[in-house]
Amino acid sequence: MSDSRTRASYHHGSLRETLVRASLELIRAEGIGAVSLRRVAREAGVSPGAPYHHFPDRAALLTAIAGEGFGMLEERLVGARAAAASPAAALTAMTEAYVRFAHEQPAYFHLMFRPELARPDKDAAAKQAAERSFQVLCDVVADCQLAGDVPAGDPGALVTALWALAHGLASLWVDGPLDGRATPLAGSTEALVTQIAQGVATVLAGAARAGVRLGP
Structure with a gap:
């Protein structure tokens, strides 16, 4: 500059x-x-x-960047939800959007979930941005429960599992190993992520039809 x-x-x-x-x-x-x-x-x-x-220090700078990243992620997730034709489709689209965000913005992604570097919990704006991005997933799971697309009951464990799935795929892609596995399986990493997200949605829909209920 x-x-x-x-x-x-x-x-x-x-x-x-x-x-x-x-x-x-x-x-x-x-x-x-x-x-x-x-x-x-x-x-x-x-x-x-x-x-x-x-x-005031390096951590504050990195936290500000992480907060900006959470805001960008929220925008991606909200857009994916709005463009989807149904709650189940939104769940799949949001998984894909989460993974694509990480792949396209690795500098942000690497900071957002590294508490030894950035501390969103210590900064009100960053903390709110992180919570809003997570709330989008919570809201879509609630929509899916109302539509009968996922099992009824306490959604907490399911929300966490879906977040873990998306984050795990994102981390594997950003850090490299997923590309080598994805090509022989699906032709591309993007296609494999879509297949996995759709497969999970299908399993959840089957569980809901079978009367499976979340929670104790």
Whole structure:
């Protein structure tokens, strides 16, 4: 980023955004370990003390990035839900959207679930963004229960299991191993994720028809 562009950004009050963007570029290029307030300031072309106007320490900067990531994830999930023709279809679409988000935005994804690096629970905005993204899944499971597409009863364990499925697939794709397995099985990772999500929806629908009930 040029000095003139950085000065203009700072002048217009977007120093925080400039620092976040510089951090993301560092993460993509060199990994999370490269991020420090001093290094980010240098990459952004501002003084070493400038980041402290917005972030008291490295953890606060990484937490802000994680919060932004949760907001992006929520937008993806809400969009997938809105475009789906039924609650069951929404559940499948949201699994796919979650996995695609991780694959397309690994710099965010790697921070969002690393409590030793980012602490959304310590930042109100980041915590709310994380909770909203999770609530979308809770709401869709509730919709599926009303439609008879998943077993009735306490949905807590089912919501957690579906989140774990999506997150596990996302992690395997982002970290590499899934591609090698997916090609012989389904032709592509995207196709395999779709097959898995649809298969889980089919199993849940069968369980609901059989009268299986969630919870004790």
